[in-house]
Amino acid sequence: MKSVIAYVKKILVGLWNLILGMKITWLNLFRKKITEQYPENRDKLVMFERFRGELIMPHNANNEHKCTACGICQMNCPNGTIRITSKTETDEQTGKTKKVLDTYMYDLGSCIFCDLCVQTCPSDAITWSQAFEHSVYTRAKLDKKLNREGSKMAEKVKPTANETAIN
Ligand code: SF4
Ligand code: SF4
Numbered sequence: 001m002k003s004v005i006a007y008v009k010k011i012l013v014g015l016w017n018l019i020l021g022m023k024i025t026w027l028n029l030f031r032k033k034i035t036e037q038y039p040e041n042r043d044k045l046v047m048f049e050r051f052r053g054e055l056i057m058p059h060n061a062n063n064e065h066k067c068t069a070c071g072i073c074q075m076n077c078p079n080g081t082i083r084i085t086s087k088t089e090t091d092e093q094t095g096k097t098k099k100v101l102d103t104y105m106y107d108l109g110s111c112i113f114c115d116l117c118v119q120t121c122p123s124d125a126i127t128w129s130q131a132f133e134h135s136v137y138t139r140a141k142l143d144k145k146l147n148r149e150g151s152k153m154a155e156k157v158k159p160t161a162n163e164t165a166i167n
Contacts, residue, residue, distance in 0.1 A: 047130040052113040056129045057146035064154035066125035069101040073117035109142035
């Protein structure tokens with residue numbers, strides 16, 4: 001008799017576990033679907049807010065960016081994805097020279113999207129775009145210059161102590 005009770009007990013426990021498992025299945029069956037019909041929906045596809053697609057340097061309508069060429073992002077990048085070159089410019093009014101950004105190179109092919117560069121930038125000069133279609137035929141095309149041609153640092157950006165005027 002004992003063995004029969006144990007047998008029935010095992011069946012009931014098994015059934016209970018099956019119901020628990022199916023509970024998740026049924027819940028997901030009626031939840032809002034998040035499957036994207038890509039690439040059919042390419043035109044209206046919006047990635048989630050925190051998606052890290054590609055590092056970019058925003059420019060305003062006057063072709064100005066907020067990068068002070070301090071090099072902090074380059075120092076914090078764990079695998080040398082960022083290469084910054086700077087130059088000096090003389091202020092025509094004050095005669096002072098200051099360091100400004102010359103080129104900001106970003107190698108998308110070696111970026112691990114760790115976000116350290118963005119988090120440590122004191123000027124909020126770089127951020128993430130939601131671009132995700134990065135297929136190219138040569139790796140060289142993944143090496144991108146983030147500052148636009150003819151762009152300059154926005155006046156309102158206040159350089160930190162390490163990057164102020166040279167003289
Ligand atoms: S201002 Fe920001 S983006 Fe520019 S070099 Fe410094 S840390 Fe990098
Ligand atoms: S996300 Fe990480 S790996 Fe990519 S550029 Fe920034 S610091 Fe470097």
